[in-house]
Amino acid sequence: MFREELTRAFWNRSFVIALALGILSLTQGYLEYIDGPSPSGSGYQDYLSRLPPFYNNAYDALIWAQQGLIGLLAPVMAVLPFADSLALDRTRGYLRLVLARVSYGRFLLAKYAAVLLSGGAALALPLVLFFVYTNLVLPRGLNPVVEQQRVLSAPNALGPFGDLYQSAPDMYILGLAGMSFVFGAVYAIFGLAVSAASDNRYIALATPFMVFFLAHFILSALGLPNWSPLSPVVPHWLMNITWLQILLSLGIVLVSSTVFYVAMAGRMRSRI
Amino acid sequence: MTTKDVKSFVPWKGFAHFMRFEIEQHFWQMRWLLPLPVMLIVAYIVVGDVAVDSLNYSLESNTWDALFSVFGNANLVFFVFTLLFLYLVSDLLRETRFGEGVLFRLGSRRLWWLGKTLTLGLAVVVYLSVAVGIIAGIAGFVLPWQPGWSQATMQLPLEFYVAPGARDIPPAAALGQLLLLLSMGWFCIGLAVMVIAQFSNQLVIGFLTGILVNLSGLMAERADTGPPIAYVSIHQHLLYYYHSFGDPKSVYPAWIVSVLYWALWVGLFYRVGLILSAKQDFLAQEERQ
Numbered sequence: 222m223f224r225e226e227l228t229r230a231f232w233n234r235s236f237v238i239a240l241a242l243g244i245l246s247l248t249q250g251y252l253e254y255i256d257g258p259s260p261s262g263s264g265y266q267d268y269l270s271r272l273p274p275f276y277n278n279a280y281d282a283l284i285w286a287q288q289g290l291i292g293l294l295a296p297v298m299a300v301l302p303f304a305d306s307l308a309l310d311r312t313r314g315y316l317r318l319v320l321a322r323v324s325y326g327r328f329l330l331a332k333y334a335a336v337l338l339s340g341g342a343a344l345a346l347p348l349v350l351f352f353v354y355t356n357l358v359l360p361r362g363l364n365p366v367v368e369q370q371r372v373l374s375a376p377n378a379l380g381p382f383g384d385l386y387q388s389a390p391d392m393y394i395l396g397l398a399g400m401s402f403v404f405g406a407v408y409a410i411f412g413l414a415v416s417a418a419s420d421n422r423y424i425a426l427a428t429p430f431m432v433f434f435l436a437h438f439i440l441s442a443l444g445l446p447n448w449s450p451l452s453p454v455v456p457h458w459l460m461n462i463t464w465l466q467i468l469l470s471l472g473i474v475l476v477s478s479t480v481f482y483v484a485m486a487g488r489m490r491s492r493i
Numbered sequence: 494m495t496t497k498d499v500k501s502f503v504p505w506k507g508f509a510h511f512m513r514f515e516i517e518q519h520f521w522q523m524r525w526l527l528p529l530p531v532m533l534i535v536a537y538i539v540v541g542d543v544a545v546d547s548l549n550y551s552l553e554s555n556t557w558d559a560l561f562s563v564f565g566n567a568n569l570v571f572f573v574f575t576l577l578f579l580y581l582v583s584d585l586l587r588e589t590r591f592g593e594g595v596l597f598r599l600g601s602r603r604l605w606w607l608g609k610t611l612t613l614g615l616a617v618v619v620y621l622s623v624a625v626g627i628i629a630g631i632a633g634f635v636l637p638w639q640p641g642w643s644q645a646t647m648q649l650p651l652e653f654y655v656a657p658g659a660r661d662i663p664p665a666a667a668l669g670q671l672l673l674l675l676s677m678g679w680f681c682i683g684l685a686v687m688v689i690a691q692f693s694n695q696l697v698i699g700f701l702t703g704i705l706v707n708l709s710g711l712m713a714e715r716a717d718t719g720p721p722i723a724y725v726s727i728h729q730h731l732l733y734y735y736h737s738f739g740d741p742k743s744v745y746p747a748w749i750v751s752v753l754y755w756a757l758w759v760g761l762f763y764r765v766g767l768i769l770s771a772k773q774d775f776l777a778q779e780e781r782q
Contacts, residue, residue, distance in 0.1 A: 238698075242701075290708060290712075293708060294704070294708075297701060297704065301697070305697075421584060421587065422696070422697070423583065423584040423587065423696040423697055423700065424524075424584070426697040426700070427580055427583065427697065427700050428580075430580075430704070431527075431576065431577065431580045434572065434573075434576055435531060435573070435577075437572075438572050438573050439534055442534075442538045443538075
C-alpha cells in the first residue's frame with residue numbers, strides 16, 4: 222500500500238509543476254544575485270579582477286535565490302503533489318476499492334507518509350538541483366572580504382545553524398534544504414488534514430497557503446516577525462532566528478494537523 | 494414539458510434561478526466569515542498606527558487617514574486583501590452535481606459564463622463593502638469624521654499613502670476613486686483566475702496564476718520598476734498612490750488611464766472566457782476538479 226501511494230505521490234503532473242515552480246522561483250532570486258556584466262561578455266574578466274575572490278560564489282547565490290519568490294510560494298509547492306488526494310480518493314470511489322484490500326488504518330498511515338515525503342521533496346529537491354547548478358557555474362568558496370560580502374555572514378544572520386556557513390558551507394546549504402524538506406512535509410500534512418474534512422480539493426490546496434500568509438502578516442504587524450511561518454523555510458530572512466521559533470512554528474502546525482487528520486478520518490469512515 | 498410550459502419559458506427566469514443558486518452555493522460558506530477577523534486585525538493595527546502618528550507629530554488625524562492608510566498601503570493590498578479575495582473566489586467555477594442540473598436547465602453557455610462573471614462581481618462588492626465597513630467603523634470610534642482632509646494629511650500626505658496631488662480632490666471622492674480601482678483590479682484578476690481555471694480544468698492552477706499576478710505587482714512595487722514595465726504592471730493601476738493627479742511631469746498614469754487599463758483586460762478576459770465556455774465539457778468537470 223505504501224509503495225502504491227508513494228508512486229502516486231511522486232509520479233504525477235502536480236509534482237512536476239511544483240518542481241518547476243521551485244526552479245523558476247529560485248531563478249528569479251538568482252537573476253537578482255548576478256549583477257554586473259554578463260559572464261559570457263567581453264568585460265567580465267576585467268570586472269571580476271576588480272572584485273575580491275569569490276565575490277560571486279555558489280553558496281551566496283543559493284542563499285540569495287532562496288530569499289526571492291520561493292519563500293512565498295513554499296506552502297503551495299508543498300501541497301501541490303499529493304495533499305488533496307484523500308478528497309480525490311473519496312469522491313472518486315477509489316477509497317472504497319482500496320479498503321477491500323487493506324485496513325483503513327494502514328491506508329491512512331500510507332497516505333500520511335506519502336504526502337509527508339512528497340511535500341518535503343517538492344521543496345527540497347529544487348534547492349538541491351539549484352545548488353548543483355550554482356556549483357557548476359560559480360566558484361566554490363567564500364568571499365574573505367567581510368565588507369564586500371553579498372550576504373550577511375554573521376552566524377546570527379543566517380539562522381540557528383548559521384555558524385556552519387563559515388566552517389562547512391556545504392553543510393549549511395544542506396541544512397537549508399533539510400529545513401525546506403521539513404517545512405514542505407509539515408504543510409503538506411496540513412493540506413492532507415483539510416482534505417480529510419472537505420470534498421473540495423481546491424480548499425485543501427489553498428488553505429495552507431492562506432493560513433501561512435495571514436499568520437506571517439499578523440505576526441509581522443505585531444512586531445514578532447521572527448515567529449512568522451516564513452522563518453523555517455527561509456531562516457536567513459531576519460537576524461536572530463532561533464530553533465525555538467522554528468520548532469514551535471512547525472510543531473504547532475504539524476501536531477494540530479495530525480490530530481485533525483486522525484479525528485476527521487475517523488468521522489469520514491462512515492461516509493465512505 | 495407541455496406546450497404551455499414551452500410558451501411560458503423565459504430564459505431570464507432560469508438565469509435568475511441560476512444566480513440564486515450560485516449565491517447560495519458560493520457565499521453561504523464558512524470561508525466567507527474569514528474577512529471579518531482579518532479586517533478587525535487590520536483595523537486594530539492600522540488605526541492604532543494612525544493615532545500614534547497623530548500624537549507623535551502633534552497633528553490632528555481623522556477617519557480618512559485610516560482608510561487611505563489601509564486601502565492605499567501596498568503591503569496590505571498585495572499581502573492581505575488581494576490574496577484573501579483570491580482564496581474566496583478561486584473556486585467559483587466548481588459545480589456540484591445539483592449545479593450541473595441547474596446548468597442544464599439554464600441551457601446556455603453564454604448565460605452560464607455571464608452568471609459566473611456576475612457572481613464574481615457580486616463577490617467583489619460584498620468583499621469590499623465588508624472591508625470598508627469594518628475599517629471605517631473601527632476608525633470612526635477612535636478618529637473623528639470630518640468632511641475634508643486632516644491636518645496630518647495636509648502636511649505629511651505620504652505618511653498616509655495619499656499622493657500630494659490627490660489632496661485637491663475631496664477625500665470622499667478620492668476614496669471612491671481608490672475603491673473603484675481596487676474593485677476593478679480584483680474583478681479583473683478574479684476573471685483571469687476563472688479563465689485559467691477553465692483552460693487548465695484545474696481550480697488550483699487558476700488560484701496559482703492569481704497569486705503570481707499578485708506577487709508580480711508586489712515585486713514591481715518593491716523594486717520601484719520604471720517604464721515601460723511599470724506601465725503594464727498591476728501595481729501602478731491598483732494602488733491609488735501611483736497616479737499623476739494632473740501633474741504633467743509625473744511618471745505615473747492618470748486615474749482614468751488605470752480605469753481604461755482594467756476595463757480593457759476585463760473585456761479581453763470576458764471574451765476569452767466566453768470562447769472557452771463554448772468548449773467546456775461540463776459533465777466531466779466535477780470529476781476533474
